[in-house]
Amino acid sequence: MSQAATAVEGERVGRCGDPCVMVIFGAAGDLTRRKLIPSLYNLAKYKLLSREFAMIGIARNPMTTDEFRAKLVADLKEFVDGPVDPDLQEWFERQVFYIAGEFADQSTYQQLKEVLQKVDKDLATHGNYFYYLATAPDFFGPIVQRLSAAGLMSEENHQWRRVIVEKPFGRDLDSARLLNQQLLKEVDEKQIYRIDHYLGKETVQNILAFRFANGIFEPIWNRRYIDHVQISVGETVGVEQRGGYYDTAGALRDMVPNHIMQLISLTAMEPPISFQADAVRDEQAKILHAVQPLSSEDVLTRTVRGQYGEGEIAGQHVPAYRSEPGVPPDSRTETFVAVKLQVDNWRWAGVPFYLRTGKRMASRSTYIVIQFRRAPFVLFRDTEVEKLMPNQLVLHIQPEEGIALRFAAKTPGPIMRLGTVDMDFQYSDYFGKQPSTGYERLLHDCMVGDATLFQRADMVEAGWSVVSPMLDLWKALPPRNFPNYASGTWGPKEAEDLLERDGRHWRNFEQ
Numbered sequence: 068m069s070q071a072a073t074a075v076e077g078e079r080v081g082r083c084g085d086p087c088v089m090v091i092f093g094a095a096g097d098l099t100r101r102k103l104i105p106s107l108y109n110l111a112k113y114k115l116l117s118r119e120f121a122m123i124g125i126a127r128n129p130m131t132t133d134e135f136r137a138k139l140v141a142d143l144k145e146f147v148d149g150p151v152d153p154d155l156q157e158w159f160e161r162q163v164f165y166i167a168g169e170f171a172d173q174s175t176y177q178q179l180k181e182v183l184q185k186v187d188k189d190l191a192t193h194g195n196y197f198y199y200l201a202t203a204p205d206f207f208g209p210i211v212q213r214l215s216a217a218g219l220m221s222e223e224n225h226q227w228r229r230v231i232v233e234k235p236f237g238r239d240l241d242s243a244r245l246l247n248q249q250l251l252k253e254v255d256e257k258q259i260y261r262i263d264h265y266l267g268k269e270t271v272q273n274i275l276a277f278r279f280a281n282g283i284f285e286p287i288w289n290r291r292y293i294d295h296v297q298i299s300v301g302e303t304v305g306v307e308q309r310g311g312y313y314d315t316a317g318a319l320r321d322m323v324p325n326h327i328m329q330l331i332s333l334t335a336m337e338p339p340i341s342f343q344a345d346a347v348r349d350e351q352a353k354i355l356h357a358v359q360p361l362s363s364e365d366v367l368t369r370t371v372r373g374q375y376g377e378g379e380i381a382g383q384h385v386p387a388y389r390s391e392p393g394v395p396p397d398s399r400t401e402t403f404v405a406v407k408l409q410v411d412n413w414r415w416a417g418v419p420f421y422l423r424t425g426k427r428m429a430s431r432s433t434y435i436v437i438q439f440r441r442a443p444f445v446l447f448r449d450t451e452v453e454k455l456m457p458n459q460l461v462l463h464i465q466p467e468e469g470i471a472l473r474f475a476a477k478t479p480g481p482i483m484r485l486g487t488v489d490m491d492f493q494y495s496d497y498f499g500k501q502p503s504t505g506y507e508r509l510l511h512d513c514m515v516g517d518a519t520l521f522q523r524a525d526m527v528e529a530g531w532s533v534v535s536p537m538l539d540l541w542k543a544l545p546p547r548n549f550p551n552y553a554s555g556t557w558g559p560k561e562a563e564d565l566l567e568r569d570g571r572h573w574r575n576f577e578q
């Protein structure tokens with residue numbers, strides 16, 4: 068098999084990030100050590116991080132810069148794939164600084180301003196700053212307001228100032244709108260980078276390449292040929308240590324308006340006129356606006372919610388959601404959701420989009436199934452063929468990364484019998500495995516000012532509009548049958564019924 072050329076370690080594969088300082092609010096947290104630090108290291112390794120780069124961590128925890136540097140080294144060793152390059156580590160250590168301070172205290176921002184000025188002078192970072200808000204969501208608005216009050220958001224003399232806002236962006240449509248208003252009062256939309264880490268995944272970005280860099284799929288990518296679309300995001304983990312947060316959110320808020328809406332919009336969008344940020348985001352936004360709002364009746368018939376009971380995952384007994392740390396024993400929070408949506412436009416009218424996501428499911432796997440309409444049966448009328456299986460194209464997002472096309476083939480022998488076969492492409496066969504946390508691309512994009520893979524205000528609000536009717540009705544009618552699925556299964560039976568009523572079935576992948 069011929070293998071495509073890939074980036075050689077240390078080879079630069081794109082434009083280097085601008086000289087800049089990254090300021091992480093919440094620098095003592097898990098996201099910083101598990102994702103952000105390894106991503107910066109990987110970017111440096113691939114020569115995509117400017118040598119004139121610095122990072123300032125801010126958190127409440129009392130710590131000196133030296134202690135922060137020692138922690139960084141430990142985090143690199145723990146979370147970077149493979150051995151850490153000693154020269155790169157040494158360089159990295161010199162570029163980082165720490166400020167212990169309260170996010171709500173204006174003096175923290177004065178201190179930040181002084182450190183930024185010094186870093187600019189010593190490390191030639193050109194006065195370009197981006198702030199990463201890896202904090203509890205309550206701080207998003209106040210931090211930006213205080214940065215702005217300290218003059219740290221204003222762009223002058225060709226210096227840029229940007230802010231990356233983590234999820235959750237609001238907990239419903241009203242709070243998302245309010246947060247947008249708070250941010251837009253202080254800064255311009257083009258300075259705001261609302262992150263959705265799903266867009267950092269190679270396989271999610273590949274949906275665009277697959278659809279628009281190939282001539283053969285687009286002509287059949289519509290209601291004439293496609294019967295329905297399924298999106299499954301299964302996780303085997305429970306709520307881990309996040310019971311407190313999760314119980315106030317639930318599966319719908321946690322996964323649907325953000326990650327799953329990204330998958331829907333990339334799968335369904337029209338070809339953009341270019342890959343400029345707004346050209347792509349305009350098309351995505353149109354899909355989000357075209358998702359038919361669910362009436363109360365629809366919520367009752369087209370949505371399913373579930374909560375996991377105890378069960379078995381990989382041969383291990385696991386507890387019920389209600390027994391997880393931080394979760395009340397009578398919790399009514401859903402850990403599973405399945406929905407049937409319609410995208411109301413010419414391309415997709417009448418093609419259902421079924422989606423499901425849940426914790427403690429039978430397998431950890433995220434994939435999109437495009438099921439095509441059946442071929443007419445006519446040709447096989449007088450043969451022993453009982454039924455024709457529909458063609459399915461499966462975009463595997465994770466942990467398997469690839470694309471498979473399922474079609475019918477004649478099974479060998481004197482009689483005309485059909486079997487189903489798969490044509491399989493695996494990313495790793497062609498491109499090998501590159502160490503990546505999924506945040507490299509997003510951080511780099513922010514450093515070069517490319518907002519294509521970040522959410523605009525209108526997109527976030529459109530995502531919340533889709534789930535609003537569900538949130539409202541589910542709140543008004545609390546579930547009575549929780550827990551209603553055993554850990555290690557594909558969710559409650561009602562989720563199977565949702566498709567079976569339409570004569571369809573979920574495609575399940577066991578890993």
Ligand code: BG6
Pocket residue numbers: 234264302321
């Ligand atoms: C997060 C959710 O946004 O995404 C988590 O809050 C979820 O509950 C996670 O586990 C899934 O991300 P990934 O990259 O593991 O699919």
